[in-house]
Amino acid sequence: MSQDSQHGKWCVSSSEEDDNDELPPSKTPPKPPQTPPSNHNSPSPVIDPSPPEVKLEPSPPPALVIGSEARQQAAKNQINPVKYESSPSLAGKRKTDSVDGAGWALSDSDDDDDLKKTTQAAPPAKKAPSPKRRKVVNERPPSPHGRVYYIDEPDDFFESTLPCQDDMFRxxxxxxxxxxxxxxxxxxxxxxxxxxxxxxxxxxxxxxxxxxxxxxxxxxxxxxxxxxxxxxxxxxxxxxxxxxxxxxxxxxxxxxxxxxxxxxxxxxxxxxxxxxxxxxxxxxxxxxxxxxxxxxxxxxxxxxxxxxxxxxxxxxxxxxxxxxxxxxLLEYLASYRAPELEDWIQRIKEHDLSETRVYLVGSTPGRYVGSDMDRWGHLRLRKLLYEHTSSIPGENQWPVVGQFSSIGSMGVDQTKWLAGEFQRTLTTLGASSLRPNTPIHLLYPSVEDVRTSLEGYPAGGSLPYSIQTAQKQLWLHSYFHRWQADATGRTHAMPHIKTYMRASPDFTELAWFLVTSSNLSKAAWGALEKNNTQVMVRSYELGVLYLPSAFNMKTFTIRKNPFPFSSSSSGFPVPFDLPPTPYAPKDQPWIWNVPYSQAPDTHGNVWVPS
Structure with missing residues (x-):
């Protein structure tokens, strides 16, 4: 079975195709492949001809097992990368009837619950066979980072300086x-x-x-x-x-x-x-x-x-x-119900926090009813926007911009959560809310963004959007815009930052800005239940909300070029380029648990999930 979208074709099958290109698993771990000599005829991203000095280690230590499955896979790939070949052979069975090499593959599953699929105990997975190493035809230039992942920072990288004391936004x-x-x-x-x-x-x-x-x-x-x-x-x-x-x-x-x-x-x-x-x-x-x-x-x-x-x-x-x-802050810490935090709660009570000009927006696990419904999650954000902002002329045309590093399951159509209760929150300005025609731009890296990033494909280990979730919500991808941050110099530094904001149609003003740990998911933000009489939140999250009224302004002006930093600018330093650039028809959102082998990343490697 296949599903077409404007961002490629996804194939779902029983994966019974031929696997003649694969070899049986090796009894001993393969040595990290050596980067082949340069061939200037091979297509490749631009690489600095004067690479920084590399940390040379005779044998890299095993990756520390931390974080999500995606992060663990990225750590493994950094230590033992699969080098790009003209016709790479990839580990594991998968359907190959894709269009122009743009297909994403997934074996059959009877489990419709994405959260259960990723968190419940599962039987031990079979070890994926090692990919066959073919003769390299299109050789890659040497990686500027060598065979180990981290490079040394410049001598002045860690020179600490105090931020400007008159920096109002902090x-x-x-x-x-x-x-x-x-x-x-x-x-x-x-x-x-x-x-x-x-x-x-x-x-x-x-x-x-x-x-x-x-x-x-x-x-x-x-x-x-x-x-x-x-x-x-x-x-x-x-x-x-x-x-x-x-x-x-x-x-x-x-x-x-x-x-x-x-x-x-x-x-x-x-x-x-x-x-x-x-x-x-x-x-x-x-x-x-x-x-x-x-x-x-x-x-x-x-x-x-x-x-x-x-x-x-x-x-x-x-x-x-x-x-x-x-x-x-005290209420958030009390929600842990932890004796270990009691001393810290008392210390905070003994200090003067009166200079703070941001609002706290947190999530804590629970099911909340009545007056407790707007204490946490997106209903907390909605309450603050209702009480501390005002309606703006032409606000229907003021888009919402969301930017995040992970995406949860939001239902079979947009009205189930994103364009329903969450949009109502994000479009609230004073007494006005639920503007169905308000544009929503969602910034999320494409495959090409990840491939050409400073880290290459391993950067995708911090972008754990799964094929199991993606293929159920193809409608979401019409909202996607590219990660671009040339003004900050960070277009190729993949985002793990999460921000949400409301901007003017010409992207010169902000109605509000939020920096938070919350990704685009119901687990982080909460979801209404029982005919909207209860909200359920699964996770602990925390962020701060900037509202112009707390700074004696009607709106924030947007600082177009945050770097080099200057305290004399009163504009807000939005960390990506505006206006956002929509995905082109050939662009695909990064999916962490499918292979990418059509082109090498900036280190000459391909992405082969286990």
Missing amino acids: FYLNKVTGLDKKYNNGALHIKDILSPLFGTIKESVQFNYCFDIAWMVQQYPPEFRDRPVLIVHGDKREAKARLVQQAQPFPHIRFCQAKLDIAFGTHHTKMMLLWYEEGFRVIILTSNMIRADWYQKTQGMWMSPLFPKLPKGSSDTCGESPTFFKRD
Whole structure:
């Protein structure tokens, strides 16, 4: 059976085709293939003729098993890549009757529940046979990164500088290895965030989804590496045991397990709480606590001011901001019902958070009714937009722009969630909402975006949109627009940042802007149930909402060129190019669990999921 769409043909079959090109599995792991000598006649992406110095390691260590299946597959591919060949043979059985090589293949499945398919225990999968290595006809030029994945950052990459104190938005992108220095000007690395320039850390909390604890510890300055760290995570059973095992060499690390009482939810919140001798700070961000997320991906963060301690004897309600950020942060932390967080709740009460000018938008697992329905998820966003924005003339033409790194199942047609309750939230401005004609532009990388990225195909390991989900919602792909960020220098640094906003038709103004951990999914944002009398949220998520009214403005102007950074600009630094560019007919959204072999990536490799 096949399904045609404007973005290619997907083939679904029993996969009984000929597999003569495959070899039986090797008894010993194959050695990483050596990159063949250059042949300038072969088509290839442009590669810097003066590549940066490579970290040479005689034998790369095994990949740390962390994160989603997609991330684990990407880690495996980085260590043992499959090199591009003129007629590559790919592992596994799959249908080959596609059009112009654009088909996506999927074997039959009786499981219609995508979430169950990816999370329930399954019988041990058969090991995919190693792809046959054919004689290379079109040889690839050497990869600028050699046979190991990471390259050394320039000497000045980790030079920490304080952000401009008059930067009103306090919204930053991460530093990206391999970009021109000017595109990292004003950006922050995790080493910058934890630098002594920002304060003398006494204790910290790291909320996240993925952790590489040894790497995380190394990001703290030497003088802070033995200071207590609390890790808030959602891992269970084997994953929890692996996390605890990682921390054994570090006695200063403790754990707090987030309660995930609803099936298929995740602890996806990414936040740092930093307690200094000088005060307290909150960072809400989109990066996991692993090196890959701070290397060549586009990430975003909000960094709070340094909050001073309140005078002794102040009441718990003192130090509140006009956006009620303190109240909402305390409510979010209380939702964990965790004794490990009680000391931090008390510390926050003792600090003055009144300078905060953003609103907190969080999700916590649960089923909520009555007045609790608008505490979390997209109904929380809807309430804030209703109470703190105003109707705009011609607002029907003000598009919504959403940008994310993962996509969940949204139903067989758009009205089931996206163009129903979620659109009503995103189009709310004051008392107006549910504008059915409001344009919605969804930014999500195409296959070509991933292929030509700094990381190449392994970047797709952080974009876990599955074929099982995609083939059920072909209607969604008419919303898709390309990931383009030339103004920020990040077009080829694949996005892991998640943002949502409402812009003017000419893309010069913003009605609001949100940076968050929430991807495009009902699990993250919540979904109405029981004839709209109940909302169910599966996951922990957290973001901050920028509203013009909190900055004494009617709208935000858009800063077209965020780099090089300048504090003199009052425009908002949107992290991608505007207006968004729709997918062309030949463009396909990145699907992480199908093979891509028609063209090599920037490292000369193809993508072969197990």
